[in-house]
Amino acid sequence: MPSDTVLIIGGGPAGLTAARAVGELGGRALVVETRERLGGMPDEANYAALTPDFRPASEAVAEMVAAVEALPGVSVRTSTRVTAREGEAGDFRLTLASGEATEVVEAGAVIIATGFQHFDPGRETQMYGYYEYEDVLTLQDLEAQLKEHRVVVPSTGKAPETLCFIQCVGSRDRRIGNTWCSKVCCGIASKEAIEVKRLAPQCKVFIFYIDMRMYGFWEDQLYWKAQEEHHVQFIRGIVTEVIRRGEKLVVKGEDTTMGRPVEAPMDMVVLSVGMEPSRGTVEMSKVLGVPLESHGFIAAPGNPLDTVTTEVPGIFVAGAAAGPKDLEDTVGMAGLAAARAVALLRTAASTAQPVG
């Protein structure tokens, strides 16, 4: 008998949106999440506000979770991972492990929604000193401060007078093997820059960038707004080094528009770290037997007209498990993956041979 359940691996924005769509379509969904609760990266990394609308992330996540919990067809297993797969589209059997306990569940289709992980700046090829200087942060370190409605220099506990973002840390960098653009970091840095200026209006805020990837409405919603309303200064340039000099960090590099070297003292430096395939993404590729594409994310070979179908029939992907995605990408993919998965289950049910 084909199973009427869609197994959704991951309880972040992609998994929650897919589960809601499956549930609203009258299907059954089982969401499996390795963390002890739902919410995914916005919850795990303490995001303050969403890009581009500045909506509090915890409120948005709570709403997504509540929508899923209200649906009778959706159930959730937290602190649980998928450790094995047998069977085929319409009739998968998946082993779930929670602590010492294991259990086999049936599913007609699977959606991989295992998200991304932030690039570890310890792997950077420049000398930005993340593990050396406590006043060098990442985007998500600053998010955690912003969530508490404050911005402080870690070494002094005071508000910064100068702060800069360095873009493309762990992205567009062949030497570390991350040849992709992580898509969202320009938007997130601009959003955080605005939040910093709101909390510490006297602070001078700079963003060092190669290209500002402010596509679509982000152009005026974030990029122009940051410059015109909040006086954030965007400097096109390459930062090659961050050093400590007295009480300041000194950012060294080249302003490529002015064609001259830059040496700028900063109280805080924020590294705009990119997206990498999460451990869960790599693990699910192995466990489920789903091929990765050349960058190491889940392959969806029908791109761009089919963003969700993997190379294994019955297994779909949604969100940043398939590459760098913003929230709009993620919810769209989740909707399409849910539609395709529920459609597959309908077909499997209607063509199944009665048993016995």
Next chain:
Amino acid sequence: MPSDTVLIIGGGPAGLTAARAVGELGGRALVVETRERLGGMPDEANYAALTPDFRPASEAVAEMVAAVEALPGVSVRTSTRVTAREGEAGDFRLTLASGEATEVVEAGAVIIATGFQHFDPGRETQMYGYYEYEDVLTLQDLEAQLKEHRVVVPSTGKAPETLCFIQCVGSRDRRIGNTWCSKVCCGIASKEAIEVKRLAPQCKVFIFYIDMRMYGFWEDQLYWKAQEEHHVQFIRGIVTEVIRRGEKLVVKGEDTTMGRPVEAPMDMVVLSVGMEPSRGTVEMSKVLGVPLESHGFIAAPGNPLDTVTTEVPGIFVAGAAAGPKDLEDTVGMAGLAAARAVALLRTAASTAQPVG
């Protein structure tokens, strides 16, 4: 009685993907298209190959159309427009007009998939001479040549020795009111540049840009590939004027990386025109009573976590009707809109009061 039909307005990639999803979910879809056939802008504007995968556009469109035509629940009306709406979510009545004939159809939900139109370079604020010089083309003019596997200078009929693209024509420009980035033009220009180099390897190809918006995998799939494998030259700069001098066009502006004026003779100039709300989008906003957002596209106020729900219950939006979108965005939104629309019809059917 609630209607079990989703009316889909527009037969391009968004509408076709939504129709396929509704049909595969067991729902009924009626696709209404003003042109005499399906396919949308890729068909209307003679696109050669899709971005970023270089797949022939006509093949891809044919596949999307065939998928829809194979579904018994989906019907199509071409050469037809929607002229009036009455009723509410679950029970809309829409007037369709085809020539002189009109008809009222019932639908439980509506998906607006009316796409975009290319910016008309006659409205540009710079002096690029599109209507003055026949060797100044737009992206889609060049697509039409590429579809015929050729690249020729219109005034001579010969292959060009020098060709440049000018980015952001009609985008990121407050003076004409188009404050957004059109998102796809950097990718499409790079794709076309590669195609030009394949057809005319001796031609020197330049792209004048402000920021290359090559997000995600486009970075290495198109941007690096264009530079490294095809020797396309990207010049960061502002082009202020195109003039004719003898047999050449002369592109004048500033190379902002080198900090010096540019004056480059070209055989052909290609204007990377951006996306604007299509006439159909503006018309459907009025006919259906669906508000536009500040840029003039269909408003989806739940962005970024709900990209498809308009301000009118039961009416959804997918694709470039809601703003500049690439094909990946479009198919994702179409899937989510289809899932939401079919879910709404389920709810409407289950809560309907029996009549009489």
